[in-house]
Amino acid sequence: MSKGTVGGGGTTMLRRINVAAVLDAVRRSAPAPLRVAELVERTGLARPTVAQAVDELLDAGWLQQHGPDSADRSLGRPAIRVSLRGRAAPVLGLDVGPHRVTVGVSDLSGRKLSLVRRSGPGWTAQELLGVIGEVINEALAEAEVPAEDIAAVVAASPGIVDEHTGRVQLVPSVPGWSAIDLIKHVRGLLDCPVMLDNDANLAALAIAAARGGTGTLLAVQWGERLGAGIVIDGRLHRGTGAAGEIGFIATDTDDVINPEDSRGPLERAVGSEAIAALGRQAALDNPQSRLAELGGEQLDTADVFAAAAERDPVAQAVVQQVARTFARALAPSVLVLDPTAVVIGGGVARAGAVLLDAISDQLRLLTLNHPKLELSALAEDAVVTGAMRMALDEVWQRKLPTPAMTSTT
Amino acid sequence: MSKGTVGGGGTTMLRRINVAAVLDAVRRSAPAPLRVAELVERTGLARPTVAQAVDELLDAGWLQQHGPDSADRSLGRPAIRVSLRGRAAPVLGLDVGPHRVTVGVSDLSGRKLSLVRRSGPGWTAQELLGVIGEVINEALAEAEVPAEDIAAVVAASPGIVDEHTGRVQLVPSVPGWSAIDLIKHVRGLLDCPVMLDNDANLAALAIAAARGGTGTLLAVQWGERLGAGIVIDGRLHRGTGAAGEIGFIATDTDDVINPEDSRGPLERAVGSEAIAALGRQAALDNPQSRLAELGGEQLDTADVFAAAAERDPVAQAVVQQVARTFARALAPSVLVLDPTAVVIGGGVARAGAVLLDAISDQLRLLTLNHPKLELSALAEDAVVTGAMRMALDEVWQRKLPTPAMTSTT
DNA sequence: GTATTTACGAACGCTCGCTATCTATACTGT
DNA sequence: ACAGTATAGATAGCGAGCGTTCGTAAATAC
Numbered sequence: 001m002s003k004g005t006v007g008g009g010g011t012t013m014l015r016r017i018n019v020a021a022v023l024d025a026v027r028r029s030a031p032a033p034l035r036v037a038e039l040v041e042r043t044g045l046a047r048p049t050v051a052q053a054v055d056e057l058l059d060a061g062w063l064q065q066h067g068p069d070s071a072d073r074s075l076g077r078p079a080i081r082v083s084l085r086g087r088a089a090p091v092l093g094l095d096v097g098p099h100r101v102t103v104g105v106s107d108l109s110g111r112k113l114s115l116v117r118r119s120g121p122g123w124t125a126q127e128l129l130g131v132i133g134e135v136i137n138e139a140l141a142e143a144e145v146p147a148e149d150i151a152a153v154v155a156a157s158p159g160i161v162d163e164h165t166g167r168v169q170l171v172p173s174v175p176g177w178s179a180i181d182l183i184k185h186v187r188g189l190l191d192c193p194v195m196l197d198n199d200a201n202l203a204a205l206a207i208a209a210a211r212g213g214t215g216t217l218l219a220v221q222w223g224e225r226l227g228a229g230i231v232i233d234g235r236l237h238r239g240t241g242a243a244g245e246i247g248f249i250a251t252d253t254d255d256v257i258n259p260e261d262s263r264g265p266l267e268r269a270v271g272s273e274a275i276a277a278l279g280r281q282a283a284l285d286n287p288q289s290r291l292a293e294l295g296g297e298q299l300d301t302a303d304v305f306a307a308a309a310e311r312d313p314v315a316q317a318v319v320q321q322v323a324r325t326f327a328r329a330l331a332p333s334v335l336v337l338d339p340t341a342v343v344i345g346g347g348v349a350r351a352g353a354v355l356l357d358a359i360s361d362q363l364r365l366l367t368l369n370h371p372k373l374e375l376s377a378l379a380e381d382a383v384v385t386g387a388m389r390m391a392l393d394e395v396w397q398r399k400l401p402t403p404a405m406t407s408t409t
Numbered sequence: 410m411s412k413g414t415v416g417g418g419g420t421t422m423l424r425r426i427n428v429a430a431v432l433d434a435v436r437r438s439a440p441a442p443l444r445v446a447e448l449v450e451r452t453g454l455a456r457p458t459v460a461q462a463v464d465e466l467l468d469a470g471w472l473q474q475h476g477p478d479s480a481d482r483s484l485g486r487p488a489i490r491v492s493l494r495g496r497a498a499p500v501l502g503l504d505v506g507p508h509r510v511t512v513g514v515s516d517l518s519g520r521k522l523s524l525v526r527r528s529g530p531g532w533t534a535q536e537l538l539g540v541i542g543e544v545i546n547e548a549l550a551e552a553e554v555p556a557e558d559i560a561a562v563v564a565a566s567p568g569i570v571d572e573h574t575g576r577v578q579l580v581p582s583v584p585g586w587s588a589i590d591l592i593k594h595v596r597g598l599l600d601c602p603v604m605l606d607n608d609a610n611l612a613a614l615a616i617a618a619a620r621g622g623t624g625t626l627l628a629v630q631w632g633e634r635l636g637a638g639i640v641i642d643g644r645l646h647r648g649t650g651a652a653g654e655i656g657f658i659a660t661d662t663d664d665v666i667n668p669e670d671s672r673g674p675l676e677r678a679v680g681s682e683a684i685a686a687l688g689r690q691a692a693l694d695n696p697q698s699r700l701a702e703l704g705g706e707q708l709d710t711a712d713v714f715a716a717a718a719e720r721d722p723v724a725q726a727v728v729q730q731v732a733r734t735f736a737r738a739l740a741p742s743v744l745v746l747d748p749t750a751v752v753i754g755g756g757v758a759r760a761g762a763v764l765l766d767a768i769s770d771q772l773r774l775l776t777l778n779h780p781k782l783e784l785s786a787l788a789e790d791a792v793v794t795g796a797m798r799m800a801l802d803e804v805w806q807r808k809l810p811t812p813a814m815t816s817t818t
Numbered sequence: 819g820t821a822t823t824t825a826c827g828a829a830c831g832c833t834c835g836c837t838a839t840c841t842a843t844a845c846t847g848t
Numbered sequence: 849a850c851a852g853t854a855t856a857g858a859t860a861g862c863g864a865g866c867g868t869t870c871g872t873a874a875a876t877a878c
């Protein structure tokens with residue numbers, strides 16, 4: 001009946017609100033178990049109210065009861081303690097790349113139950129679907145979670161993802177790959193909501209969650225491809241769906257966006273392949289350099305940063321150039337977004353301080369407020385972790401019918 | 410007691426929620442009066458509940474009762490209708506520039522009660538304070554609102570404003586001007602919360618409100634100075650406080666950010682002064698051009714656009730250059746934010762389609778999703794309107810102790 | 819002038835949360 | 849070993865609020 005309207009209702013609504021408040025309090029302190037007295041303090045509710053809510057949540061399977069902790073034992077009758085029953089609604093995160101499939105299963109409380117990764121030398125789309133099924137089953141088995149328990153799945157895909165249809169626009173480098181097949185495939189394996197999102201977005205979500213707190217985060221994923229996710233006060237910023245596509249920022253010498261080429265100017269200039277190419281050229285031009293020694297014929301991106309870390313001037317020049325191009329491309333966004341922190345992840349982030357310091361120096365010249373510049377602590381797990389986190393958010397939103405008080409202002 | 414926790418409480422909390430729901434329903438349909446039966450339908454509450462809430466709100470002065478409308482009269486006993494009592498908490502918006510002071514007074518429902526503008530040939534800081542007081546009194550008189558009724562004031566200032574302290578970092582072009590004086594001064598005149606915010610932010614808020622709905626808006630204020638405000642789903646994005654400072658974006662030929670110079674590279678390149686300078690130079694180089702005819706010695710920014718609109722190739726070249734510089738500077742932010750729309754306001758926006766089309770063409774080459782590019786419909790009233798709107802938001806948030814259900818996820 | 823329609827107003831019963839009291843349990847000190 | 853005490857859990861009574869139901873008021877239509 002009440003369509004766009006919010007809030008309001010009878011006393012049963014009030015009860016639901018209070019139960020939700022109790023559950024929320026338990027969730028916040030997860031995975032630490034809580035005594036009822038603590039819940040009383042945190043929610044501000046009266047003890048009988050909390051007790052009733054806890055009973056209800058125990059019956060519904062959201063909470064589990066712990067025996068009194070024999071270690072921390074104070075005076076008086078020992079309190080029963082409750083904690084989130086993680087198995088109530090486990091979720092699954094999926095990160096699919098052309099050469100690697102990663103699946104993670106997580107607790108309702110955010111605890112990782114299993115993480116299975118399988119690499120291969122480039123599968124076809126058909127093979128990939130098979131591999132995905134296998135890895136999912138492996139992860140479920142390791143987590144000891146039956147497939148029908150999974151409450152939500154989020155899959156990560158490169159390219160621009162439409163939030164609602166799950167369609168992918170700029171398809172990545174697997175021939176014949178279409179993300180719709182993936183969603184359908186997973187829906188066939190697991191009977192639950194399946195969502196798809198951009199991998200950079202998910203990585204950003206994971207990094208923001210790991211850093212905690214509020215503020216604006218710009219999380220760059222820097223590998224062969226270049227993308228970024230924006231998280232503002234814990235919520236992902238999607239724009240119309242293609243936010244964070246920094247790979248397509250024009251450089252001083254290249255501003256061509258070609259629908260045929262799935263890569264953008266900045267990716268062509270400072271993607272990991274481009275960095276390796278720059279290194280190879282520099283090594284050719286300077287055969288006596290440490291860079292040439294280290295890399296040889298098969299000179300890699302990592303070699304460039306290694307040589308630069310050893311203070312090889314030739315390699316340092318390459319790093320400087322890369323850092324300068326990157327910083328000039330990113331500076332406008334830093335000015336406009338004014339983020340609390342800029343975090344760099346992905347393969348290139350393994351370069352470490354050499355690259356970070358160079359970028360920091362350049363960025364300092366080009367911006368007003370200088371955000372913290374950091375490397376991602378999550379490394380290659382960022383995307384799966386973010387996928388699990390988004391799946392968790394979905395579950396919490398869906399299962400908790402708390403009147404959401406959306407101010408449309 | 411309950412510190413970071415939300416929701417939950419006794420029945421009196423429930424009553425407050427329901428009263429808030431009723432008030433919210435009335436607010437949404439403002440300024441149209443509503444019958445109680447309609448409120449029942451919209452809130453989903455029972456009639457006695459709504460009736461009680463309405464009584465309470467009438468007593469508190471939030472609502473006013475209308476006599477039965479003699480026009481729309483159906484069968485049966487005529488319903489009493491209620492509407493928001495705008496005078497319950499009028500707010501005041503203040504836009505202070507070196508040459509112009511604008512004050513607006515608004516209804517609680519967002520209706521403009523008065524708008525007073527006064528221009529002058531550059532006041533000193535002391536004179537300015539006096540002028541502000543006069544204009545405020547004038548606006549209050551015209552709105553027939555006693556000074557003590559004003560519930561909130563928001564003042565607009567150029568420069569970077571700290572949301573909490575109200576301190577301004579990059580002070581604008583009035584000698585001896587400090588925004589703290591302004592806040593103190595206004596607090597002395599009106600006994601209510603006084604807030605200060607960046608003028609581009611406030612303009613963005615107004616434009617977003619006028620456009621309505623959700624999505625991401627990038628609203629550029631383009632005059633002598635260049636700034637932008639970002640509104641995401643109705644909420645202002647502030648970053649750490651300096652978001653939207655597009656004036657400091659580096660151009661291809663200039664990337665110097667100098668603490669001494671309050672202007673940034675892009676402002677120096679395409680601010681209205683720079684456009685006029687480019688026009689003057691072009692007129693000197695091409696004395697027979699229409700541009701030179703139109704402008705003469707005192708060639709102005711408006712002359713450049715006028716000549717370009719008349720298809721003068723010399724002026725068109727200048728516009729092209731300006732558009733190109735602007736588009737190249739803005740494109741990275743458009744890629745990263747992926748806004749629903751980009752709206753251009755401020756003095757330069759008066760150029761109209763000539764400039765807009767040129768920018769649109771350039772931007773189309775440099776971005777993936779092409780946002781709608783529009784001129785601000787609010788013209789010079791945008792900043793005051795936004796100030797009033799923010800003051801309104803403040804009042805609604807402060808006066809309605811609805812448990813805000815903040816999900817810290 | 820009566821019937822009809824619509825809305826307002828009041829009384830009743832229900833649910834829920836809060837306060838206060840009582841019971842249960844385990845540690846502590848003599 | 850036993851009483852004392854501190855803490856936690858369980859129960860009863862009270863108050864507040866909402867929803868349902870019924871009666872009443874005020875206008876129009878015939």
